[in-house]
Amino acid sequence: MIYFTPGPAQLYPTVEKHLQTALTQQVFSQSHRSQAFKDLYKEADTGLRELFQLPQDFAIYFTGSATEIWERSLQNLTATHSYHLVNGSFSQKYLDHANWLGRNAQQLKVPFGQGFDVNAIDIPQETELLALTQNETSSGVCMPVQDIHALRAKYPEPLLSVDMVSGAPFAALDFNQVDMAFFSVQKGFGLPAGLGVWLVNERCRNKAAALEGTQYTGGHYSIKSLHEQYQQFQTPCTPNVLGIYLLAQVVEDMLAKGIDTIRQETQEKAQALYGFLEESSLFAPFVQHAAHRSPTVIVADVLEKPAAEVISALKKQGLVVGSGYGAFKDKQIRIANFPAVSPAEVAQLIAALKQL
Amino acid sequence: MIYFTPGPAQLYPTVEKHLQTALTQQVFSQSHRSQAFKDLYKEADTGLRELFQLPQDFAIYFTGSATEIWERSLQNLTATHSYHLVNGSFSQKYLDHANWLGRNAQQLKVPFGQGFDVNAIDIPQETELLALTQNETSSGVCMPVQDIHALRAKYPEPLLSVDMVSGAPFAALDFNQVDMAFFSVQKGFGLPAGLGVWLVNERCRNKAAALEGTQYTGGHYSIKSLHEQYQQFQTPCTPNVLGIYLLAQVVEDMLAKGIDTIRQETQEKAQALYGFLEESSLFAPFVQHAAHRSPTVIVADVLEKPAAEVISALKKQGLVVGSGYGAFKDKQIRIANFPAVSPAEVAQLIAALKQL
Numbered sequence: 001m002i003y004f005t006p007g008p009a010q011l012y013p014t015v016e017k018h019l020q021t022a023l024t025q026q027v028f029s030q031s032h033r034s035q036a037f038k039d040l041y042k043e044a045d046t047g048l049r050e051l052f053q054l055p056q057d058f059a060i061y062f063t064g065s066a067t068e069i070w071e072r073s074l075q076n077l078t079a080t081h082s083y084h085l086v087n088g089s090f091s092q093k094y095l096d097h098a099n100w101l102g103r104n105a106q107q108l109k110v111p112f113g114q115g116f117d118v119n120a121i122d123i124p125q126e127t128e129l130l131a132l133t134q135n136e137t138s139s140g141v142c143m144p145v146q147d148i149h150a151l152r153a154k155y156p157e158p159l160l161s162v163d164m165v166s167g168a169p170f171a172a173l174d175f176n177q178v179d180m181a182f183f184s185v186q187k188g189f190g191l192p193a194g195l196g197v198w199l200v201n202e203r204c205r206n207k208a209a210a211l212e213g214t215q216y217t218g219g220h221y222s223i224k225s226l227h228e229q230y231q232q233f234q235t236p237c238t239p240n241v242l243g244i245y246l247l248a249q250v251v252e253d254m255l256a257k258g259i260d261t262i263r264q265e266t267q268e269k270a271q272a273l274y275g276f277l278e279e280s281s282l283f284a285p286f287v288q289h290a291a292h293r294s295p296t297v298i299v300a301d302v303l304e305k306p307a308a309e310v311i312s313a314l315k316k317q318g319l320v321v322g323s324g325y326g327a328f329k330d331k332q333i334r335i336a337n338f339p340a341v342s343p344a345e346v347a348q349l350i351a352a353l354k355q356l
Numbered sequence: 357m358i359y360f361t362p363g364p365a366q367l368y369p370t371v372e373k374h375l376q377t378a379l380t381q382q383v384f385s386q387s388h389r390s391q392a393f394k395d396l397y398k399e400a401d402t403g404l405r406e407l408f409q410l411p412q413d414f415a416i417y418f419t420g421s422a423t424e425i426w427e428r429s430l431q432n433l434t435a436t437h438s439y440h441l442v443n444g445s446f447s448q449k450y451l452d453h454a455n456w457l458g459r460n461a462q463q464l465k466v467p468f469g470q471g472f473d474v475n476a477i478d479i480p481q482e483t484e485l486l487a488l489t490q491n492e493t494s495s496g497v498c499m500p501v502q503d504i505h506a507l508r509a510k511y512p513e514p515l516l517s518v519d520m521v522s523g524a525p526f527a528a529l530d531f532n533q534v535d536m537a538f539f540s541v542q543k544g545f546g547l548p549a550g551l552g553v554w555l556v557n558e559r560c561r562n563k564a565a566a567l568e569g570t571q572y573t574g575g576h577y578s579i580k581s582l583h584e585q586y587q588q589f590q591t592p593c594t595p596n597v598l599g600i601y602l603l604a605q606v607v608e609d610m611l612a613k614g615i616d617t618i619r620q621e622t623q624e625k626a627q628a629l630y631g632f633l634e635e636s637s638l639f640a641p642f643v644q645h646a647a648h649r650s651p652t653v654i655v656a657d658v659l660e661k662p663a664a665e666v667i668s669a670l671k672k673q674g675l676v677v678g679s680g681y682g683a684f685k686d687k688q689i690r691i692a693n694f695p696a697v698s699p700a701e702v703a704q705l706i707a708a709l710k711q712l
Binding site for chain 2: 001003005007008009010011015016019023026028029030031032063064065066067068071096097100101102184186192193194195216219220221236237238239240241242243320322
């Protein structure tokens with residue numbers, strides 16, 4: 001089967017080989033307090049810094065999931081006010097976390113399938129954390145990185161948090177223009193689920209330090225605790241070592257291939273898919289505004305027949321696509337265009353879609 | 357190498373085979389919202405219920421770590437008062453979490469290397485959650501299950517939380533006499549780290565429901581949220597599917613072998629190890645009171661030479677033991693006696709220790 005599902009997704013082609021090596025070397029029996037683990041964390045850190053071109057002051061922390069980073073970022077970086085750009089289920093969930101935590105969470109909400117006009121965004125001055133979702137896995141809407149940079153130029157004061165769960169590593173974000181970003185590894189990195197990765201700059205650490213002692217900041221997963229451990233490439237509790245190991249290896253593979261090549265290939269695969277959807281009589285791109293069409297999660301309306309029929313017919317050919325999210329389950333399909341699927345596999349999917 | 361380290365530890369012998377099967381079947385690409393994942397969660401649930409002989413009203417939730425369960429249990433099950441039996445670094449950390457969360461956390465503390473006399477324990481009436489560590493991984497002290505049951509008989513009112521991180525599945529706890537227990541999979545289950553398992557009964561759910569709305573109960577990992585998802589064998593966020601998969605398989609393997617056999621074997625291996633320590637002139641059991649000597653984490657004082665020398669000499673023979681915890685790093689070794697190490701391997705370790 002080839003998995004075009006938006007996470008868990010197709011494993012990156014080298015994962016099996018790396019797992020085998022790790023088992024042979026007994027990596028998963030090593031203590032997480034050993035030098036071997038510190039070396040592994042450092043390896044992942046070095047690779048991710050290179051891949052994302054991280055400024056010096058960024059630190060990289062590991063959590064159990066990206067969901068946990070919604071919670072921990074709000075606990076550490078807001079006393080009262082967060083602001084959320086909501087255009088789908090995952091941006092909504094970040095907002096939900098703020099409400100659960102009792103924050104005064106304000107939002108700009110646009111309909112499902114739409115993105116944001118940066119000029120129309122008006123952020124209150126008291127905003128401590130401005131949260132946006134660079135790629136809405138639910139609707140297939142992306143926020144172009146230049147829009148994120150423009151938003152930062154317009155609002156330099158609040159900490160800018162970018163959920164790039166299903167956009168990394170494709171999205172060429174300039175980390176000089178954001179304060180934190182995060183993703184989980186089962187999307188664009190093609191790894192088994194169970195690890196969140198949190199990229200955090202010094203402005204965030206300063207804010208967290210100012211809040212420390214005045215409110216609950218997440219216990220073992222406070223930025224204070226994570227950073228104290230990070231400075232020795234350690235973690236506050238036993239982490240998902242297997243996930244960190246595979247991440248370090250796959251990031252090295254991606255660097256060897258070249259992030260520019262990966263981005264270029266992703267663009268080309270996306271163009272092929274959207275091009276097909278535009279021409280098809282059975283499908284149509286769900287996102288109307290071309291600039292907001294995600295290159296990494298492509299959502300298509302299925303016309304004239306239930307989406308389940310399409311999904312089932314593809315599955316018989318060994319091609320697994322995702323169903324629409326939530327209320328759109330029966331009307332849409334979602335196609336993940338992550339680095340783990342090759343141009344040839346995307347061509348195979350398009351050929352199969354044409355035959356339906 | 358044979359890992360006698362107290363977690364991450366030697367992998368259970370069948371782990372590699374199960375990982376290979378999962379890769380072949382592409383288990384890690386399946387959606388965590390699919391029927392396939394629900395079937396997997398159910399399989400793990402059924403196996404763990406059998407292994408621990410769980411009463412009907414217990415639910416099984418997954419988290420990122422056991423550390424997270426310290427936090428989530430306090431958030432969900434206490435408004436103000438917790439009480440902690442502290443006899444080592446991990447019971448201390450459970451208490452730390454209570455303090456971080458602003459609870460009025462009281463404690464009975466005994467010196468490192470000692471256990472508790474149930475008759476000497478005096479729990480204040482206002483205690484909502486009584487937290488104890490069935491097996492202190494740091495000091496090698498266990499609390500015999502009959503003492504836990506006696507404590508419950510003496511104090512039936514507070515919720516009883518049992519940290520059995522390095523005691524499960526050996527400890528034959530009667531789950532009719534506790535309200536919650538938890539472990540992580542990289543200890544007695546011999547799996548890669550990155551998954552916490554939380555066993556929770558209805559009394560806990562009722563308490564959590566009473567607190568819901570009055571305080572922050574953990575957002576996506578509140579008992580309310582975990583239980584709503586659990587009822588469909590789902591999770592609030594994308595979990596460590598690989599960990600859950602391996603857990604389900606290894607629990608089946610353990611059931612096939614028989615939990616009684618595993619417990620008997622663990623006892624015999626522990627007796628052999630403690631027997632050697634008693635006779636040795638280079639080593640001595642750290643825990644003086646025989647009933648409090650953990651069968652699963654055996655801590656030995658190293659006499660006359662630095663512990664590092666012992667660890668290094670064993671390593672040259674392919675035998676990896678843990679160092680002493682914290683301040684005892686240079687004076688002790690820790691030997692994990694988990695189900696993944698066979699009686700023959702323990703005999704091999706003892707033979708090597710004798711030659712030092």
